[in-house]
Amino acid sequence: MGVCWGPVVRVLVLQAAWALGGGQVRYSVPEEAKAGTVVGRLAQDLGLEAGEPEARRLRLVAQGRRASVEVSGASGALVVSSRLDREELCGKSAPCALRLEVLVERPLRVFHVELEVTDINDNAPLFPAARKNLSLSENSPPGSRFPLEGASDADVGANAQLSYTLSPSEHFGLEVKSKDENKILVVLVLRRPLDREMMAEHRLVLTAIDGGRPSLTGTMELVISVLDANDNAPQFNQSVYKVQLPESAAPGTVFFQLTATDIDEGINREIYYSFSDAVSGKVQDLFIIDRKSGEIRTAGDLDFEDVQSYDLEIEARDKGWPPLSGHCSVELEVLDVNDNAPEVWVTSLSVPVPEDAAVGTVVALLSVSDRDSGANGRVRCAVWPAAPFGLVATFAGSYSLVLREALDRERVSEYEVEVRAEDGGAPALRASRGVRVPVSDVNDNAPAFAQAVYTVLARENNAAGAELARAWAGARWRAGGWRAASSYVSVDAESGRLWALQPLDYEEVQVLQFEVRAVDAGEPPLCGNATVQLFVVDENDNAPALLPAAGGGPGGGAVVAKIRAVDADSGYNAWLRYELWEPRGKGPFRVGLYSGEVSTARALEEADGPRQRLVIVVRDHGEPARSATATLSVSLVEGAEAALAAAGSSSSGAGLRPAAGAEGGAAAAAATNVWLVVAICAVSSLFLLAVVLYGASRWAPRAAVLSGPGPATLVCASEVGSWSYSQRQSRSLCVAEGAGKSDLMPGYPAGCL
Structure with missing residues (x-):
């Protein structure tokens, strides 16, 4: 159990230390360390077991500059890979800290490493020139001060803390004092009056010594020429002038006016201004002094991000012989303006994202920076569109693009995400970086029909x-x-x-x-x-089928017979009409167009003959129409025979003969009246029955129209009030007495329930 719990306890301790340390590992390495020097056991400090650095692809990401260190793939140690020169990496900035990001895959995580490169004393003090020429009037009073340009040391800290010594001289001494915490003022002081006739030139050696162990030195030779006559040098009203200028100042901007006075007279009081030899040529390229007026103006562009201040040593020299000079310092502070937009980099991207990815999944790692300072360099970041992704700040200038909402590839298959950065300047500057995030599919949608x-x-x-x-x-x-x-x-x-x-x-x-x-x-x-x-x-694929005809009764205009037919089709295809085909012309008989009733068209005459042969055609209304033909034989009888024929007519036909005498006519009239009463009662009963059935069907459920199969009868009323029958496999009932042709259209006719 002790063997198993040992690594676990170590990981827990490391995680606790990691949480207390704010998620950052710090190492320190001296500059000029040899390649291969182990900086730290990075994998062990991150809590990785042996072999995990290579398996999880532990790798280093540097921000903006060459790191000069790398991660050993096998051991996971952070080692020096190339020459580390602190002065090259950080200049005079102290401490010199390199910010590194370490990525570990499976799962993807980011760790932040801060590597401090410490200074060693590898740079000796350096004067701007090996020789400095000075001209001093012989009447210069003791205590006269002559500023000298000090040496510079590229190192920092104690290694750059300089002290100065002057070779022994009975006339000159050296005064060193701190002008501020970063600059030392070196002044050559005249201790005793000069006598040109005794010594016209003095040669001294100024030595600068740094504070390193061991210390390094630099020297500059001072050649002092003693001049005669002009014994008053120009004087400024103060030795140091402080000026502020925004970095956005255009070339040619006048930012200071020099004024020096000389109490001499004549040519000895005429003054011209110039930069001291202590001002480097690079700085002189940025500024211009008007030799006569003393105006100082800019000659180039200022950049706060490169240099934040300039120390301009000014010399005012008169035209006497020998010329005398006065000195002052113009300290120019460059003010930052918001002239640098933020920069956004995508350091790692993990795509495509499955549509079932959990909320909080890291999609990308980003780094954001701004070269400006203060509020101008403070950057706010946001992601657009606001959904379904968001940003999480992991460290200063580092963000993770994470999933905020569930994805649906069927709704959006790919996202164009824009990471927007805005600084705190006025006006604010902005930058953006687009990230394309495709969404991979999972089977989460069942097939869907357009209609149920x-x-x-x-x-x-x-x-x-x-x-x-x-x-x-x-x-x-x-x-x-x-x-x-x-x-x-x-x-x-x-x-x-x-x-x-x-x-x-x-x-x-x-x-x-x-x-x-x-x-x-x-x-x-x-x-x-x-x-x-x-x-x-329905198609019109069934012709009308004839049924046995019904007989009629005698009398003028009386119904002789009724032709009956049925059609197995429906709608218009089953709507039948009857036409008298033979005889044509003005015969004694006619046929009801829709009823099929054969009746007398006029009074019968002897010329009509004792027997009539009628050919009747039955047609449906289909396209094309189908038909059937019926032949009806009508025999004409007289008197009592007509009455007997009316009472007992057969399906084969009926005969009528004209009545002879008054009794015959009365009998025929009585029989006709009886049949008329019977017909009226029958029609009325059928009409009443149709009305009752129609009302019942209006209140019945509509589902009855689509009931199951089985023989049933569709009954429809014709235009003339008679009935036709059609066999159908349906239980629908159509009642439309007196309705128009639209009632018999195919499909669901009007009035069908």
Whole structure:
């Protein structure tokens, strides 16, 4: 148990130390360390076991500059890879800290490492020139001071703390004092009066010694020429002038006016101004002094990010002989303006993102910086659009792009995310970086039909194998409805086409209802369902069929017989009309167009003959129309025979003969009246029955229209109030006495319940 718990305890301790340290590892290495020098055991400090650095691809990411260090792949140690020169890396900045990022994969994490490069005393003090020439009037009073340019040391800290010594001289001494914490003022002081006739030139050696161990030195030779006459040097009203100038100042901007005075007279009081030899040529390229007026103006562009201040040593020299000079210092402070936009880098990107990725998943690592300082260099970051991603600050200038909301590839398959950075300047400057984030698919959507129910119309007598509809790809189906749909239709599993397996017969089946299921190829597969209602449209494929005719009675205009026919079709295809085909012209008989009743058209005459042969054609209203022909033989009888014929007429026909005498006419009239009363009562009863059935059907459930199969009768009223019959496999009832032709249209006629 001790062996197992040892690594765990060590990891917990490291994690605790990591949390207390703010998530940052700090190392220190002296400059000029040899390549291969181990800076620190990075993998061990990050809590990685042996072998994990290589397995998890521990790698180093430097920000903005060459790191000169690398991570050993096998051991995970941070080692020096190339020459480390602190002065090259950081200049005079102290401490010299390099910010590094260490990435560990599986899972992806980022750690921050701060590497401090410490200074060693590898730079000796350096004067701007090996020799300095000075001209001093012989009447210069003791105590006269002559500023000298001090040496510079590229090192920092104690290694750059300089002290000065002057070679022994009875006339000159050296005064060294701190001008500020970063600068030492070196002044040559005249201790005793000069005598040009005794010594016209003095040669001294100024030595600068740094504070390193061991210390390094630099020297400069001072050649002092003693001049005669002009014994008053120009004087400034103060030795140091402080000036501020924004870095955005345009070249040619006048920022200071020098003024020096000389109490001499004549040519000895005429003054011209110039930069002291202590001012480097690079600085003199940035500024211009008007030799006569003393105006100082800019000659180039200032950049706060490169240099924050300038110390301009000014010399005012008169025109006397020997010329005398006065000195002052103009300390120019460069003010920062917001002239640098933020910069955004994507240091790591993990795409595509699966659409089922958990909220909080890290998508990318970003680094943000701004070269400005203060508020101008403080950067705020945001991500646009605001969803479904967000930014999390992991360290100063480092952010993680993380998932804030659940993804749906079917809604958005790819995101163009823009990381926007804005600094705190006025006006603020902005920068952005686009990140393309594709979303990978997972099987989370079942197939969906455009409709829950599909309606398909198919004409009867279609050919077997005919395509009925096309709606679904990769579908499976199962049948349902009035009878097994699988005997009539088939759905292709790949194309989704609906095929007819056999011709459809409207008189056999009017509606097929079945379910179609679509299944995708995902893992696991998902499916969706839809209902298909296939309505069979009637075709005029049945001719009218004749029934035995009914006999009529005698009398003028009386009904002789009634032709009866039925049609197995429906709607217009079953709407029948009757026409008298023979004899043509003005015969004694006529046929009701829709009733089929054969009646007398006029009074019978002897010339009409004892027997009439009538040919009647029965047609439906289909396209094209179908017909049947009936032949009716009518025999003409007289007197009592006519009455007997009226009472007992057969289906083959009926005969009428004119009555002879008053009694015969009265009998015929009485018989006719009886039949009329019977007919009126029958029609009234049927009309009442139709009204009752119509009202009942209006209140009955509509589902009765789509009831199951079985023999039933569709009864429709004709225009003339008689009845025709059609056999159908339906339980619908149509009552429309006196209705127009639209009542008999195919499909769902008006008035059908």
